[in-house]
Amino acid sequence: MTMDTGLIFHPYMRPDRTARQTFEWGVQSSIACDRIGFTTMMISEHASQIWENIPNPELIMAAAALQTSRIKFAPMAHILPHHNPTKLAMTVGWLSQILEGRYFMGIGAGAYPLASYMHGIRGEDQTTEHLNDMVRESLSIMEKIWKREPFFYEGKYWDAGFPEEEVALTEEDEQHKLANYSPWGGAFPEFAVTGFSANSPSMRLAGERNFKPVSIYSGLDALKRHWEIYSEANIKAGFTPDRQRHAVSQTVFCADTDAEAKRLVMEGPIGYCFNRYLIPIWRRFGMMDGFAKDHGIDPLKADLEFLVDKVFVVGSPDTVVDKLNALFVQCGGWGTLQVESHDYYDDPAPWFYSLELLAREVAPRVSLPHAKNLQSA
Numbered sequence: 001m002t003m004d005t006g007l008i009f010h011p012y013m014r015p016d017r018t019a020r021q022t023f024e025w026g027v028q029s030s031i032a033c034d035r036i037g038f039t040t041m042m043i044s045e046h047a048s049q050i051w052e053n054i055p056n057p058e059l060i061m062a063a064a065a066l067q068t069s070r071i072k073f074a075p076m077a078h079i080l081p082h083h084n085p086t087k088l089a090m091t092v093g094w095l096s097q098i099l100e101g102r103y104f105m106g107i108g109a110g111a112y113p114l115a116s117y118m119h120g121i122r123g124e125d126q127t128t129e130h131l132n133d134m135v136r137e138s139l140s141i142m143e144k145i146w147k148r149e150p151f152f153y154e155g156k157y158w159d160a161g162f163p164e165e166e167v168a169l170t171e172e173d174e175q176h177k178l179a180n181y182s183p184w185g186g187a188f189p190e191f192a193v194t195g196f197s198a199n200s201p202s203m204r205l206a207g208e209r210n211f212k213p214v215s216i217y218s219g220l221d222a223l224k225r226h227w228e229i230y231s232e233a234n235i236k237a238g239f240t241p242d243r244q245r246h247a248v249s250q251t252v253f254c255a256d257t258d259a260e261a262k263r264l265v266m267e268g269p270i271g272y273c274f275n276r277y278l279i280p281i282w283r284r285f286g287m288m289d290g291f292a293k294d295h296g297i298d299p300l301k302a303d304l305e306f307l308v309d310k311v312f313v314v315g316s317p318d319t320v321v322d323k324l325n326a327l328f329v330q331c332g333g334w335g336t337l338q339v340e341s342h343d344y345y346d347d348p349a350p351w352f353y354s355l356e357l358l359a360r361e362v363a364p365r366v367s368l369p370h371a372k373n374l375q376s377a
């Protein structure tokens with residue numbers, strides 16, 4: 001099978017954008033991706049970051065629901081420690097019904113301490129273990145709510161319940177009937193989990209529960225490790241890991257020529273965002289270390305041009321195909337390339353052209369390598 005293309009919308013909008021502009025760019029991007037043939041659109045949830053200014057991804061999905069017909073949406077991710085599980089289960093269930101099933105649910109533990117602090121989680125409670133414990137409890141409550149069977153649960157972090165429906169006295173008596181906010185079709189939505197760190201607890205959870213794994217590309221070692229952790233846990237739980245389900249987010253840009261693609265990235269919104277926001281934050285999160293190791297340079301020397309030439313996937317369609325196929329052989333490949341969205345609000349043409357080239361000219365020529373062609377790790 002060949003690679004699918006999707007978008008991930010963090011959305012890396014310049015800080016002077018208004019809420020309305022960010023929202024409008026999200027809806028426009030959803031419609032464009034649906035038309036172009038992207039299979040998925042993932043939208044982030046952030047309480048704290050000025051460059052990642054969407055607190056409620058579901059609002060963009062709801063606005064785009066009636067103007068799109070094929071693309072599937074997912075929050076990537078709803079940060080479970082920041083939500084009341086019952087309220088979130090109902091929001092998700094209702095949205096999945098509105099989208100008539102074009103929905104899957106991304107969950108995460110949260111990346112930013114300031115966002116956790118705003119939700120009353122501070123100090124030692126911000127450890128990965130603690131946040132992941134909250135994720136697991138939230139998940140189990142949401143599953144119970146969607147089952148619509150009576151229970152009351154007094155938890156470590158949240159209490160929740162589902163009441164018994166009272167028996168109607170006559171056929172016309174609808175006053176006791178409970179509204180149904182379970183996901184479309186009554187089934188649980190497909191779940192996806194975001195993984196970031198080298199020893200990712202999230203990838204373990206994804207494997208154990210047979211959820212879809214979603215990684216940020218942060219170097220070959222981390223990506224290979226994600227797949228190992230995921231597949232070990234997946235096999236242990238009795239499932240068969242399928243690389244086609246793995247989605248990896250990357251900075252990708254395509255134009256007619258290599259020179260044009262590089263110029264547009266260096267001088268355009270992507271370069272601006274990396275210089276002002278992502279390069280400093282990647283240094284803070286240690287993400288540069290993996291890229292620097294892959295190419296044998298000092299992490300402090302990793303600048304925008306290094307990223308464009310060596311880490312991002314930038315170039316003409318032929319170059320992008322070659323770069324992705326080479327990467328696939330090195331790390332085993334993945335099923336969906338989740339293209340990192342950027343702020344092309346003022347001049348969308350080169351961005352949407354890049355997405356069209358990726359979906360139509362690149363993706364059909366990239367596929368998972370056969371096991372025998374993989375470089376041994």
Ligand SMILES: Cc1cc2nc3c(=O)[nH]c(=O)nc-3n(C[C@H](O)[C@H](O)[C@H](O)COP(=O)(O)O)c2cc1C
Pocket residue numbers: 043044045046076077078079108109110111112115128194195196197198199200201202203214215216249
């Ligand atoms: C593709 C992707 C998207 C993410 N989106 C968000 C997000 O929207 N909001 C957020 O606070 N954290 C986000 N994160 C970070 C996660 O909440 C979480 O901190 C991280 O995935 C933990 O990974 P680990 O278990 O590998 O350490 C994202 C991570 C990835 C890989």
